[in-house]
Amino acid sequence: MLKNDEVPFYEPMLEKMIKKNKKRLNYDFLSSKLYNDVDVFFIAVGTPEKNDGSADLKYVYEAVDGIIKNITKNTTIVIKSTVPVGTNNKIKEYIRDNLKKFIINVVSNPEFLSQGTAVQDEINPQRIIIGTDSKQAIKTIKDIYKHKDEKYVLTDSNTAELIKYASNSFLALKISYINEVSNLCEKFNANIEDVEKGMKMDKRIGKYFLNAGIGYGGSCFPKDTKALEFMAKSVNSEIQTITATIKVNEKQVTKMLDKARKYYSNFDGLNVAILGITYKPSTDDIRDSPAIINLNKLLEYKTAISVYNPIPIKKLKEIYKDRIKIVNNIAETLKNADICFIFTEWQQIKEMNLKLFEKNMRKPIILDGRNCFELNQIKDYRVIYESIGRKTINNLN
DSSP states (O other): OGGGTOOSSOOTTHHHHHHHTGGGOOOOOSOGGGGTTOSEEEEOOOOOBOTTSOBOOHHHHHHHHHHHHHOOSOEEEEEOSOOOTTHHHHHHHHHHHHOOSSOEEEEEOOOOOOTTSHHHHHHSOSOEEEEOSOHHHHHHHHHHHOOOGGGEEEEOHHHHHHHHHHHHHHHHHHHHHHHHHHHHHHHHTOOHHHHHHHHHTOTTTOSSSOOOSSOOOSSSHHHHHHHHHHHHHHTTOOOHHHHHHHHHHHHHTTHHHHHHTTTOSOOTTOEEEEEOOSSSSSOOOOTTOHHHHHHHHHTTSSOEEEEEOSSOOHHHHHHHGGGSEEESSHHHHHTTOSEEEEOSOOHHHHTSOTHHHHHHOSSOEEEETTOOSOHHHHTTSSSEEEOSSSOOEEOOO
């Protein structure tokens, strides 16, 4: 696909960038010729979560082995993959034990790309972390990135690795915190959106990752929080805030199913509409998506489920086959539905015609896990509308 200028996943601007730079790009499977006369290797393989919460480093070491066996000159290895603290030092020891002919500098250079804005994040990063004790490697990285000095944090590899985990886990903590506050709002008849607004105006707190919803998902936050918790335990320590973050998120993810039980004690026989299936907008990634977790729980019942997502998800059909109906428009998804769950705040959903709920659904009960609509937007429609941390609108009684 890449050789044909096609991107195997959805990311805004990426396909355009690949086509623009196609003369500078070459794609191949691993072969010895790829290692000839290479100055810098970037290792950007996955580090999936093991059953105990630790990171699986087998792909990292496979990449290192390929380099050791095939390089033709002194070189630099840059570890972009998210790896546990101490990994870069262990890789340096591994290289010393297995390579005699050439010199390899190893650099920890964690990535901070956000899906949906990854291209822009790479072009104009907020910071570039360089963890190494090699002055030559620092110069090499700076020559590649060509950014001003204030963009760089120069440190040792252990610290660089920890910066990555600390950053992702802190953002996850902010999400879990505001979700707990949203639960209090529901108890006290307060409005979470006004709470968020008041908090975001404080520069010390910041305006990002303070939007209440049904929790975080994706390929980073779930595994990185668990990995940090595991690392702390491995050195006889604990990081209680992150342990709490994980527990809060696990409970928050299925919050809308708990709300649904107020209207249906049993989901058997229901027609269910799901709007949004990815873990966030502007991506086709469904890894650890709260929507998928809820979909799987709904499939435990005899439900008929229709799913709408603005970007087609090929894996969805492969995984669920005929167990769900994948629909390419909102109106058809809502047709004869007894309940509608909104799990992802896609712009196409936020801007939808709200009349479709009462017009198309058999019983217009909308459970919005992302607060897609203003309450005064929907208050005039004949619906039941529940969201996160806000009052319920019930115009069916």
